[in-house]
Amino acid sequence: MGTLSALMVTILFAGGLYLMMRKDLYEVLLGIMLLSNGVNLFMLSMGGWSREQLPPILDAEQTLPASQYADPLVQAFILTAIVISFGVTAVIVVLVARSWEESQTMDAAERGREEGEP
Amino acid sequence: MLPVLLLLPFLGAALFYPIYQFRPGDRVPRQLTLITTGAVLVLLAWATFAPGGDAPREFFAEWIPAIGLHVSLWLDGPALFFSWIIAGIGFLIFYYSGHYMDPKDAPWRFYATMLLFMGAMLGVVMSRNVLLMFLFWEVTSLTSFILIGHWHERKSARxxxxxxxxxxxxxxxxxxxxxxxxxxxxxxxxxxxPHLLDWDQLWLHRDVITSHGASFVVLVLLLLGAFTKSAQFPFQFWLPGAMEAPTPVSAFLHAATMVKAGIYLLGRLYPVYWAEPSWLLIVGGVGVVTMLIGGFMAIVSTDLKQLLAHSTVSQLGLITAYYGFGHGLVGTEKPLPLDLALIASHALFKGGLFMIVGIIDHGTHTREWPRLGGLRHKMPWTFALTLIGCASMAGFPFTFGFVAKELFLKGALEVSQVHGAAGIFLFVTALLASLFTVAYCIRMVVSPFFGKPRDPSIDAHEGGAGILAAPAVLILLTLLGGLYVPLLERPIATLVEAAHYGKVSGFTVGFFHHVDVLLLLAVILFTGGAAIFLLADRIASAHKVFGSPAPFRRAYEWTFEEAAPAFAAWLCGAVQQPSLQRNIAITSGVAFGLIGFAAIYSGMPFVFEFDVTWLDIMAGGVVIMAGALVLLAIGSKTFVVRLIAISPIGPMVALFYLFYKAPDLALTQILVEVSLVVMLLLLLFRLPQRFVARSTRARRIATAAIAITGGLIMGALTFVGQHSETRGTSIIPGHPPVNQYYLENAFYPPQKFQDNPELAAELNYPGAGHLRSSGGRNVVNVILVDFRGFDTLGEILVLGISAVGLLVLLVLGRDPDKLPDWRSAGRRAVRYISEGYDESKPPAPTVLRRKIGAPPSLIMRETGRFAPAIVLVFAVVLFFAGHNAPGGGFIAGLMSAAAFAILLLSFRKEDIRRLHDFRYLTIIPAGMAVALGTGLVAVAFGLPFLTSGFTYLDVPFYGEVEVTSAIGFDLGVYLTVVGSVILIIKRLGQE
Incomplete structure (x- = not known):
């Protein structure tokens, strides 16, 4: 599983970075979405994996030691990270939409030139 | 008492803004400064003169033990002395400012900053903890920066x-x-x-400090702090530059108080370091050199204010040198007497003289003495005050300055007798510098006031009584202190005793009571000084011929005004390219390079598993599909195909969350994906069908290379990170790792365990024996709402802000004529948000319907009738289940938002008008208020912010039910999430 999640992280990061470095703002947006998924999965995998571990939901009468459960802290971090990246993505979505409305181009570089940047 | 005293100026400063808002242009601000300073003085008087020493003079509160920083305050001798100077002169300065500053030119922020400075300066001298003193020290630097740049439209001021x-x-x-x-x-x-960094502890442990191997380095660092603040060589150049400030600021900060902070520090360090040989050489040497430079520069200045500034540098050098000379008294074990007398005399005459220069400036509109002359007839009062002030500055008998000068010469003389060549060098330099002092004092009196008026265009007039009052008080005090000795002697003796923690027996202040070598020296100084004054013009012309080398100022300018900006410009140009793509490439290149280097360098082990199960096969399939989809998204040219390719990635990641036993994450991810896809769909309707940004093949290859390298590095890191040996250990020895702590403390033992601790111990129940716990079985949720509730509060705030920001972005700049006016756009957006929609206008068609051109499909409408209800019920269940099972505020919020989204999209606006026109924006602050309120309830009970409490209720027919206050916090989270997500989706869907 460790190998596979590493592969998944590779795909998400490589795809995300590639898209983010494109000129098309829509691609940049999709790239950011991929990248945030990659970061979340990366963070989760740092919590470690074992076949036997249980979800961090304690049993009412259970007597298991803490080491039997999956790391709850990374999960809590990622949960908020997911929601926040949703909020951030929403803002970028609006930026992309407004950018098109204002300048009728999706090319980030072209837009920069219009505004007088070199 | 001490904290109140210290906080008063800060409170006063804080009051300015609201007062200004309600009564702009009022005279209240000035009076507020006087009231605040007056209150400080009253408290000080109480602390000083309270019968029987009843007034508390110490205060301690723990702050950050890990770095030895505590709120440790005191009013010992020097602190009391300096507090009087700061608040006393501060009061006079504020009074003077009212007459000096043009009200239009002195907005409330001027007075507020002055008060802030006064508070910070009081903090410096009242801090017993050295680190606390440093904090206030920095505030004085910052407020000084703001005040010097008061007329910020001038380049020289900036x-x-x-x-x-x-x-x-x-x-x-x-x-x-x-x-x-x-x-x-x-x-x-x-x-x-806790008192380790208190001054008295430093004095107590002076042997430890001075005998350490690094002692010299530490001493030099501390002295650099003092020398820069007090404008000592080689940093003397900043003080004349600071004269761009309004005159009250110069008089207060750059003559009477702030520049004394360095001197104050020397005085505090003196008991620790005075016996060190380096102390004499560094402090004494720097002091006399500064004296000399300052004195010389004062003679060649033509601007009276600059003259005073250079003279301040010189006088500060004198006090510094005096501390250095203290070393000359080695062997007698006598602590430094009367350093405070020097400081007091300088503060009095220099503060007064600065204000007088301000009056001259007002009366003649110039400060250049070559243009002035014969002013004694037109400005008799100013002339009288200048005469006395300068007499004191020169050290003329019958003035306070004479006392100071005599002390200084005595110290210099002793040093020359004890320390051989170095001592004689110090003595001679000090004497020479003192000659300059006399010369520029004569200059200050003679040039503007005697002779004939040199510039006929100047129509001089005397300042009014109001503006003359403040300097008069200071100048008369310096005269009084010199004329009537006991008046001065007793308080100083008291303070000196308090300051040095011991009786200083048998000292008398020598006032002209015997003709000895010191008096002889004084006579020499006055004749020599007069001679130098007569030669001053030649010195000045010679100075002009040779130019002003000012090597240290030049070094500063080269470093900070040429080299540093040039380097910064080059660096920014290199890494901050005007291209999004290149920026990302550079940033990710550096980041991944560093991460990869760290991973390889730390030698993390690569561990391969060859234990393939069905789960792995399934995950492998997911990975392959994800790869294919990403390639499709990259290769495709149409927006819709890209969207279709990208949208399954999220659920695939959710599958991985499940593999990692994270049900909450999987749920959240799936729900977020729903809203995300809806959002992207709505975006598609606003964008063109397809768009191709041209890029060259080489560029694509380079981009792919960077991306794949980055991906591989992160993948490798994921791989090795999972097997890191540091996992499951805590960086604090002896503590369990924090995740283990959360697991063991999340769930409170049920009643039967509480009643029977032995049973709990026998069963090895997690959390047995812990009092601090939160009563939830879903540890992730407990972390969110309890353990790290503060974090969550911040996170919902971010979500709320992004929703509001998005709203503003959508409304902004619709009117092309008003595009650049951000303020009006912001106001428009706020009005739009707060007033909702204009009901009189016909309802705008949603983008969806305009594009499709027809009402929502039958399936959508019919599903929309019952599906949202089911989803909502499920959301409620998830919300309440959250504390003990997967669910909680975030998840329930996302789910409810999805239900509303279905409703909003599947019906015509007219059908669900009330639902549609609801102001979802109001839910966001309401949610945050609920979350914050839950946290504050705990504070009301005297518990730390966001502490959650809970109890078990016995419900008939059902059994034991847990009631926890964390549910309130979770409700706040829920409301914020619902409000934000619905708002985002709805607004995107509107035209």
Whole structure:
């Protein structure tokens, strides 16, 4: 599983970075979405994996030691990270939409030139 | 009492803004400064004169034990002395400012900053803890920066302000390093306790500090802090530059108080270091050199204010040198007497003289003495005050300055007798500098006031009684102190005793009571000084011929005004390219390079598993599909195909969350994906069908290379990180790792375990024996709402802000004529948000329907009738289940938002008008208020913010039910999430 999640992280990061470095703002947006998924999965995998571990939901009468459960802290971090990246993505979505409305181009570089940047 | 005293000026400063808002242009601000300062003085008087010493003179509150920083305040001798100077002169300065500053030119922020400065300065001298003193020290630097740059439209003012800030801030950093060094030395010696960084502890452990190997370095760092602040050589150049400030600021900060902070620090360090040989050489040497430079520059200045500034540099050098000479008294074990007398005399005459220069400036509109002359007839009162002030500055008998000068010469003489060649060098330099002092004092009196008026265009007039009052008080005090000795002697003796923690027996202040070598020296000084004055014009012309080398100022300018900006410009140009793509490439290249290097360098082991199960096969399939989809998204040209390719990635990641036993994450991810896809669909309707940004093949290959390298590095890191040996250990020895702590403390033992601790211990129940717990079985949720509730509060705030920001972005700049006016756009957006929609206008068609051109499909409408209800019920269940099972506020919020989204999209607006027109924006602050309120309830009970409490209720027919206050917090989270997500989706769907 460790190998596979590493592969998944590779795909998400490589795809995300590639898209983010494109000129098309829509691609940049999709790239950011991929990248945030990659970061979340990366963070989760740092919590470690074992076949036997249980979800961090304690049993009412259970007597298991803490080491039997999956790391709850990374999960809590990622949960908020997911929601926040949703909020951030929403803002970028609006930026992309407004950018098109204002300048009728999706090319980030072209837009920069219009505004007088070199 | 002490905290109140200290907080008063800050409170006063805080009051300015609201007062100004309600009564702009009022005279209240000035009076507020006088009231605040008056209150400080009253408290000080109480602390000083309370019968029987009843007034508390110490205060301690723990703050950050880990770095030895505590709120430790005191009013010992020097603190009391300096507090009187600060508040007393502050009061006069505020009074003077009212007459000096044009009300239009002195907005409330001027007075507020002055008060802030006064509070910070009081903090410096009242701090018993050295680190606390440093904090206030920095505030004085910052407020000085703001005040010097008061007329910020002038380039020279900005330059002077920046120069002062950079020099003093660099010195501040040295001081901080020095304090850290002292702390380190003390810790190294095995000392500890909350008072470790208090001044008296430093004095107590002076042997530890001075005998340490790094002692010299620490001393130099501390001295750099003092020298930069007090404009000592080679940093003397910033003080004349600071004269761009309004005159009240110069008189207060750059003559009477702030520049004395360095001197104050020397006085505090003196008991620690006075016996060190380096102390005499560094402090004494720097002092006399500064004296000399300052004195010389004062003679060649033509601007009276500059003259005073250079003279301040010189006088500060004198006091510094005096501290250095203290070393000359080695063997007698006599603490330095009367350093405070020097400081007091300088503060009095220099503060007064600065204000007088302000009056001359007002009366003649110039400060250049070559243009002035014969003013004694037109400005008799100013002339009288200048005469007395300068007499004191020169050290003329019958003035306070004479006392100071005599003390200084006595110290210099002793040094020359004890320390051989070095001592004689110090003595001679000090004498020479004193000649200059006399010369520029004569200049100050003679040139503007005697002779004939040199410039006929100047129509001089005397200042009014109001503006003359403040300097008169200070100048008369210096005369009084010199004429009537006992008046001065007793308080100083008291303060000196208090300051040095011991009886200083048998000292008398020598006032002209015997003809000895000191008096002879004084006579020499006055004749020599007069001679130098007569030669001053030649000196000045020679100075002009040779030019002003000012090597240190030049070095500063080269470093901070040429080299540093050039380097910064080059660096920014290199890494901050005007291209999004290149920026991302550079950023990710550096980041992944560093991460990869760290991973390889730390030698993390690569561990392969060859234990393939069905789960792995399934995950492998997911990975392959994800790869294919990403390639499709990259290769495709149409937006819709890209969207279709990308949208399954999220659920695939959710599958991985499940593999990692994270049900909450999987749920959240799936729900977020729903809203995300809806959002992207709505975006598609606003965008063109397809768009191709041209790029070359080489560019694509380079981009792919960077992306794949980055991906591989992160993948490798994921791989090795999972097997890191540091996992499951805590960086604090002896503590369980924090995740283990959360697991063991999340769930409170049920009643039967509480009643029977033995049983709990026998069963090895997690959390047995812990009092601190939160009563939830879903540890992730407990972390969110309880353990790390503060984090969550911040996170919902971010979500709310992004929703509001998005709203503003959508409304902004619709009117092309008003595009650049951000303020009006913001106001428009706020009005739009707060007033909702204009009901009189016909309802705008949603983008969806305009594009499709028809009402929502039958399936959508019919599903939309019952599906949202089911989803909502499920959301409620998830919400309440959250504390003990997967679910909670975030998840329930996302789910409810999805239900509303279905409703909003599947019906015509007219059908669900009330639902549609609801102001979802109001839910966001409401949610945050609920979350915050839950946290504050705990505070009301005297518990830390966001502490959650709970109890078990016995419900008939059902059994034990847990009631927890964390549910309130979770409700706040829920409301914020619902409000934000619905708002985002709805607004995107609207035209």
């Amino acid at each position: 330059q002077g302000a920046l120069q002062a800030l950079i020099v003093t801030a660099l010195g501040g950093l040295c001081l901080l390093a020095g304090i850290a060094g002292v702390y380190w030395i003390l810790m190294d010696a095995g000392l500890g306790g």
